[in-house]
Amino acid sequence: MADFYFRPRLGKDPLMRYVPAALMSDGTPRKIRGIVWIVLGAVLAISLVAYAVFTATRPAPAALQSPAKNVIYLLGDGMGRSHVTAARERYYGAEGRLVMESLPSHGSVSTYSVEKNSGQPGQAGFVPELVTASPAAATAFASGVKTYNTAIGVDAKGVVVPTIMELAKQAGYRTGNVSTAEVTDATPAGQMSHVLARGCQGPDYSADACQDTDVTGDKLPTSDVRVTPIADQIARNGTADVIFGGGMARFDAKDESALKEQGYSILGSVSSRIPATRADLNGASGEKVFGLFNTGNLTLEKAKKDNPDKPQAEEPSLQEMTQKAIELLNQDQSNGKGFYLQVEGALIDKRSHDNDAAQTLDEVKAFDDAVAAALDFAKRDGNTLVIVTADHETGGFNIIEKGSFTNAEAAGPPPNVDFGNSANSSTPTRNGGNFKDEERSTGIINGEGSEDPKNFGPATFRTPNDPSDVKDGSKEASLWLSYASGNHTGADVPIYAYGPGAEQLQGSVDNTDLFDIVGQALRVLR
Amino acid sequence: MNRKPWILLMAALAAASLAVLASAGLGGRASAPAPGAGSVPQASAAAKTTFPGLVSAEGEPDLAGLRTARPAPGQILEIQGPFDDRILFQDLAFDGQAATGAVRVTSDVSDLLELQVLAGFYDDRGNLLGTARFVHHLGTEGHAHSGPSEEGEEFSIPVPAGLAPHAVSAAVGVPVLVNE
Numbered sequence: 271m272a273d274f275y276f277r278p279r280l281g282k283d284p285l286m287r288y289v290p291a292a293l294m295s296d297g298t299p300r301k302i303r304g305i306v307w308i309v310l311g312a313v314l315a316i317s318l319v320a321y322a323v324f325t326a327t328r329p330a331p332a333a334l335q336s337p338a339k340n341v342i343y344l345l346g347d348g349m350g351r352s353h354v355t356a357a358r359e360r361y362y363g364a365e366g367r368l369v370m371e372s373l374p375s376h377g378s379v380s381t382y383s384v385e386k387n388s389g390q391p392g393q394a395g396f397v398p399e400l401v402t403a404s405p406a407a408a409t410a411f412a413s414g415v416k417t418y419n420t421a422i423g424v425d426a427k428g429v430v431v432p433t434i435m436e437l438a439k440q441a442g443y444r445t446g447n448v449s450t451a452e453v454t455d456a457t458p459a460g461q462m463s464h465v466l467a468r469g470c471q472g473p474d475y476s477a478d479a480c481q482d483t484d485v486t487g488d489k490l491p492t493s494d495v496r497v498t499p500i501a502d503q504i505a506r507n508g509t510a511d512v513i514f515g516g517g518m519a520r521f522d523a524k525d526e527s528a529l530k531e532q533g534y535s536i537l538g539s540v541s542s543r544i545p546a547t548r549a550d551l552n553g554a555s556g557e558k559v560f561g562l563f564n565t566g567n568l569t570l571e572k573a574k575k576d577n578p579d580k581p582q583a584e585e586p587s588l589q590e591m592t593q594k595a596i597e598l599l600n601q602d603q604s605n606g607k608g609f610y611l612q613v614e615g616a617l618i619d620k621r622s623h624d625n626d627a628a629q630t631l632d633e634v635k636a637f638d639d640a641v642a643a644a645l646d647f648a649k650r651d652g653n654t655l656v657i658v659t660a661d662h663e664t665g666g667f668n669i670i671e672k673g674s675f676t677n678a679e680a681a682g683p684p685p686n687v688d689f690g691n692s693a694n695s696s697t698p699t700r701n702g703g704n705f706k707d708e709e710r711s712t713g714i715i716n717g718e719g720s721e722d723p724k725n726f727g728p729a730t731f732r733t734p735n736d737p738s739d740v741k742d743g744s745k746e747a748s749l750w751l752s753y754a755s756g757n758h759t760g761a762d763v764p765i766y767a768y769g770p771g772a773e774q775l776q777g778s779v780d781n782t783d784l785f786d787i788v789g790q791a792l793r794v795l796r
Numbered sequence: 797m798n799r800k801p802w803i804l805l806m807a808a809l810a811a812a813s814l815a816v817l818a819s820a821g822l823g824g825r826a827s828a829p830a831p832g833a834g835s836v837p838q839a840s841a842a843a844k845t846t847f848p849g850l851v852s853a854e855g856e857p858d859l860a861g862l863r864t865a866r867p868a869p870g871q872i873l874e875i876q877g878p879f880d881d882r883i884l885f886q887d888l889a890f891d892g893q894a895a896t897g898a899v900r901v902t903s904d905v906s907d908l909l910e911l912q913v914l915a916g917f918y919d920d921r922g923n924l925l926g927t928a929r930f931v932h933h934l935g936t937e938g939h940a941h942s943g944p945s946e947e948g949e950e951f952s953i954p955v956p957a958g959l960a961p962h963a964v965s966a967a968v969g970v971p972v973l974v975n976e
Contacts, residue, residue, distance in 0.1 A: 423843070430843050430845060431843070432842040432843040433842075433843070436842040436843050436844070437842045439842070440841060440842040451976075455976065464843060464845070468909065468974075469909045469910035469933070469934070469974040471974055473878055474853065474857035474858075474971055474972065475853030475857065476856055476857055476910070476912060476931075476971075476972050477856065478910065478912075478931050478933040479909075479910045479912075479933065479972055479974065491852070492852040492853040492854070493846075493852040495843075495844075495845040495846070495847075498847070498850070502847065502850055503844075503847070506844075506847040506849075506850060507844040507847070508844075509844070519878045519879055519881075519882075520878075522878075528849070528850075565881055565882075566879075566881070566882055566903055566904065567903070567904050619906075620904055620906055620976065623906030623907070623976075624906055756906070
């Protein structure tokens with residue numbers, strides 16, 4: 271090889287074989303060879319440098335093909351597939367569609383969490399928890415790690431993990447966090463705080479609410495962020511430029527001062543415990559706005575409609591808060607960056623815990639109205655990724671056949687026996703008993719059975735397909751709904767998306783994947 | 797031996813090496829990691845973990861109203877706290893040994909995660925002698941039910957040893973409540 275490179279011989283060296291003989295004649299061969307080597311070296315170096323520059327600057331094949339300027343991430347807390355279907359049928363009829371269902375990309379999200387001190391999936395010591403809770407789910411999509419059910423912004427071993435909202439803020443994006451819950455509750459807190467225990471919300475620290483020695487061994491000093499009440503963190507970390515929701519009781523006068531020092535406009539008065547109103551929201555301006563509209567969670571839409579004279583009727587809807595947040599975040603920015611906004615419809619979960627189908631449906635509709643506001647902006651903007659999903663399913667909510675009954679109403683489970691066909695042997699074998707037990711089912715729960723607190727009957731609702739005289743709570747209503755539980759379930763949840771990068775949400779993803787997808791869309795992950 | 801080709805080749809190889817290094821370094825930044833594998837730039841800087849000016853908590857939460865309350869002998873008062881609009885005290889009593897009663901959460905009660913009831917005990921002139929507290933922390937007890945009990949969370953806060961001979965009245969309030 272050395273001879274080939276350094277002592278080329280005419281007719282044998284393939285590189286030199288076609289060099290005109292004149293150039294290799296006596297007098298100048300060394301100079302010519304030198305020139306040839308220089309040219310070859312330069313060409314090689316330039317080619318490689320050009321390749322490096324090309325590969326460094328070309329778009330990657332997946333997420334970065336179409337990065338979004340803005341991302342709006344909307345989450346219906348506890349909203350499973352049946353919540354969506356039931357709300358669609360309730361408000362738009364069997365052939366209708368909720369706004370979220372009109373988004374072009376549809377998929378599903380797995381939601382499992384892990385036990386305390388677990389490794390991550392694929393790592394040693396991985397111990398999955400099949401049914402998640404909002405804190406672990408929020409940490410999964412906000413920070414891309416699995417954690418235990420009461421943790422926020424830390425992994426299963428208690429290590430602080432940054433959130434998409436923090437990364438977006440650091441990268442120069444404007445950021446917003448909107449919820450119908452207290453803003454210290456799991457989903458909003460999952461983007462702007464880091465605590466070992468979800469109960470560490472404030473206004474004050476308490477060891478039982480904030481420490482978790484199962485994870486840390488010894489108690490942490492109270493200066494550690496992981497035991498610092500969430501309200502104290504939110505009021506001081508500036509992670510979200512726009513914060514709308516409930517939970518004024520979590521904040522105190524010192525928090526209000528800290529917010530003002532960072533330039534936030536405060537709607538209402540934290541120190542005087544005066545919640546903000548719709549009018550305050552409508553008049554809000556500036557780059558940083560902090561508006562809490564209730565001392566606790568916001569009021570249910572149905573309760574506001576039924577009580578128009580109460581102060582709570584002055585609370586804005588989720589749609590109104592979303593529209594205002596978009597308006598504030600979309601103001602001109604000198605750095606050309608867009609915004610990241612998270613919006614949570616929290617009360618779907620809370621009503622589902624209580625097996626309150628009527629208000630569950632109303633809250634799904636209110637959430638869908640917020641989706642409409644986001645989608646409307648995204649269509650006008652043309653460069654906004656809208657993602658609509660849930661953190662988990664709550665209640666085992668389901669649609670049962672009109673006129674049928676559920677297991678909870680029955681004297682026994684369905685029969686499971688195969689007479690005369692050993693190939694279908696049933697386990698366990700059960701004979702009859704699957705009839706409606708009048709002790710357990712005293713009628714439709716939002717109708718004739720509404721006075722019985724131990725009634726497992728279904729709730730029924732009219733739909734636009736029903737004749738006009740059909741009432742909610744009647745046997746004639748076509749939408750029959752039931753719950754399996756008062757807690758979360760492990761069912762996958764739906765996901766819908768619109769805009770640049772939405773195609774990545776076709777099919778099945780895990781909730782931790784959402785961190786990567788949003789992070790890449792905003793170019794805050796490498 | 798002619799050294800020029802050597803030198804030229806070494807220069808070319810060096811340039812090529814630099815180019816490859818540049819490709820690896822710059823190209824790696826632009827490539828999109830698979831879902832679940834996103835790397836986080838400057839993570840520690842993104843998450844704010846210190847808050848200048850925030851005074852770290854010392855001990856358990858207090859209620860300022862305990863210091864101004866003047867319950868009459870045999871009386872038990874309710875003290876203002878941050879969550880009064882979402883709780884009701886029921887069956888409050890003080891028998892000289894303990895402050896007892898129940899806290900009923902009146903809003904969003906799918907689960908009662910955290911509850912503290914703080915009690916102050918007073919002498920016969922209404923002076924605060926000391927405090928004690930009841931703590932409910934979900935997870936430290938069995939969870940065979942969904943949500944708080946219908947009757948409310950019952951509590952009993954014994955008068956601390958040493959105060960009992962002098963404690964003739966009490967006041968209670970709720971400094972910690974997390975429900976969903």
